[in-house]
Amino acid sequence: MSNVIGIGASPKRKEDQRFLTGRGNYVSDIKRPGMTAGVFVRSPHGHAVLRGIDKSAALASPGVIAVLTGDDVKADGLGSLPCGWGISDAKGVPMKEPPFPMLAQGKVRFVGDMVAFVVAETPEQADVAAELLAVDYEVLPSVVGVLEAVRPGAPQLFDDVPNNICCDWELGDKAAVESAFKKAAHVAKLSLVNNRLIGNPMEPRAAIAEYEPGTDRFTLWTTSQFPHVVRFLMGALVLNIPQHKLRVVAPDVGGGFGVKQFHYGEEAVITWAARRVKRPIKWVASRSEGYVSDRHGRDHVTEAELALDETGKFLAFRVNTLANMGGYLSTFGPNIPTNLYAPLLGGVYTTPAIYCNVKVVFTNTVPVDAYRGAGRPEATFVLERMVDVAASEMGIDRVEIRRRNMIPKEAYPYQTPVLVQYDSGDPMGCLDGALVAADVKNFGIRKAASASKGKFRGLGYSTYVEACGLAPSRFAGRLGARGGLYESATVRVHPTGQVTVMIGTHNHGQGHETTFAQIVSEKLGVAFENVDIVFGDTDRVQFGMGTYGSRSLVVGGAALSKATDKVIAKGKKIAAHLLEAAEVDIQFEAGKFAVAGTDRVKSFEEIAGAAYVPHNYPLEVLEPGLEEQAYYDPVNFTYPGGCHIAEVEVDPETGTVTLVNYTAVDDVGTVINPMIVEGQLHGGIVQGVGQALFENAVYDEGSGQLLSGSLMDYCMPRADHMPMMNVATHSTLCTHTPMGVKGCGEVGTIGSPAAVINAVVDALSHLGVTHVDMPATPNRIWRLLQNASLPVAAE
């Protein structure tokens, strides 16, 4: 067939035409007949008793249709926002799981907590009425930091959650770790903070809800990464809407990064309100509103210790972390700093004993949940900083100490002491590739050149491994998942041989419309332009768990691959009939069904036509039509890994850190579309660089006010913050996914923060600096240099 574009090619993206010409279809672009406007009234206090709400002035305001509060939610007997994971402590005691009402009841627990929803004819009228809502708060002291929250006497968020501890969780063999520490020749220690981040997809969240009284059906358009999960959680657990009466549509979505993979209270409130007012309602968040309501990420305080023998071999690793959950448990909240963190503390090393304790803590801040990488960047940061500290203390070269501890390629599959078994990998190969690509051997020359300009130059390494392709359902269930984590795909072959794929993952920048079409084009031998991918609509797509955890290609792509296999299998039956041959003699290759060893052939299009015009067709044994569906539940996580090398220059006069070179060699398994994979790596790396150098969500202790509440206070990476990155892949194949793919969406964000900070510490190590917390802002570096009280001018 002509125009087959398969695995390994880089066709230009199918989705680009509409985005380049301003014809995307984002939620905020949609208008419905008779549409009204909704506005949320949010708590201005971090912590307060809600003594009463007087609606009268707001209701009397022009154009107002409804004002709804927590009392109305209670009166309607609606459910709490559900948490999708239930973790337990070492004794098996389940986590504390206080209710998370969709509109606050009794108390508010963070600035931005939703207090009321105002519906009016226009957004301006809704805004005016929202200002008129009289809310009587009794303000309480807030606690925003994890260290402060667990101290005796700290403000308590919930009456039945002593010391604000949701769960005191652990993983690993504590006794084995203790005994290894006793035998250690050296113990390296490190205290660090993993800074709180705000995802900031460029499209703010938005939703439109509509109720049709004639059919008793609801439609919710929402900026979601997983519309089917929203339908289930909201319909079945919050609003009691039967699944068949609820349609959830997530059209074009302007970036997610995890921020849009939760079921948010706004979705439930607007859908509930649409039935009450019997008109469509639209809500679009402002960016400022997003800062105090989009789920935040990271926010750990950690103490780590590494035990080593006299040669620098790692004997045991012990990590104690306090993880911030914010004011309530979000959809994946408690899973992130536990199951997606501790199992990755082995990294690419052979550390035989690991123990990790995580205290999951409530505070008066926005709920914390998954943000690109989710748990794995935190694990990588602790481990890779720790390795540098140990190397420095023992006087061993940083690359050499990594080599001495790396899992050799031939040791895979490799069982770690912390649950996970890596199926494949070649960390040494990634390291070697990165050392060459980063021109490490000439670093000394570059460092001297920087010194001659009065600048300090540093080089930083980070290796990493992550667990993605979420997830084997049975395994996840044992860890506390309350849902399945498979994916589904339907391949609909039209009578003309063109193909429409319905898939349960969601495309919001990842290029699925292109990558998935390449898989179908290759497998079925149909032209690339004759394949379209449908996603993001529960009425059009059978089912799906959505896009997060680098799962779309790994799990969704596998379901798609399975469904195409079923199409081929049915096609062979049809071809056997038409060609009057035995089914076992039919071979399918390059879009043609042939009788082996003969020139008797039917094209894919002919078989599709026969399936829909079944005049000459084995109707007694085979149904007409050519459409197949497959579900795929993975047998293991996938384990992408790699090595990142960052090179920075520090200006001692101003404390400014400039990233001057960045090299990444990543093992992502089979690459379907190299252009798209490279784009994912670029974007991921810069988000990690953002964490390392610029981004920080800062709360005021006591008042609970978010101090970094806009793009003017929260520094996002800009084009001139970055050099040209040098990215490459060094792939080993995943042994258990159909195409050998491992996933690439998060690797950049996982590998980069440690590489950058290790480079900054290296640049300053001659001044006695052993650690720098993120973000390494000019202010922070400048203060560090002043405190070092050493000559800052490089000679």
Place this chain on the structure above:
Amino acid sequence: MQISFTLNGRPTTVEAAPATLVSELLREQLHLTGTHIGCDTSQCGACVVHLDGLPVKSCTLLAPALDGATLLTIEGLQGAPGSNQMHPMQEAFREHHGLQCGFCTPGMLMTAVALAAEKPDLTEADVRHGLEGNICRCTGYQNIVISVMAGAAAMNAAKGE
């Protein structure tokens, strides 16, 4: 008040309250939703349009400023006037994977076209500096910078023909 201006090459007259932002006017009244709103502090650049040939953030502009002016939005960006061809900058973004989710893309393109028009021999540093007012969260900017360089070169080549 009544406001008359040229919108994507066509004479247009609208009734709008003086406090209407141009970004709102385009999206809500004129149904041109390619101009995006990504923030409320004029930082993100998703709403950049050309006013009399110069790039402006339409969220900082009130509707009366349009009276008598010429406005170009992403929907009006094209190759040869009246053609169905994309502008060389749009082609360059597709060729070099200069977009992912597409939300910042209209503003990026409008800024990029203006940058290239202003300075024919753009360097990488010029492009990175010139894009400071446009935030992208997906691409890490690398492919955007490559796209803008290539698009600018194509615009120059077209001018020379």
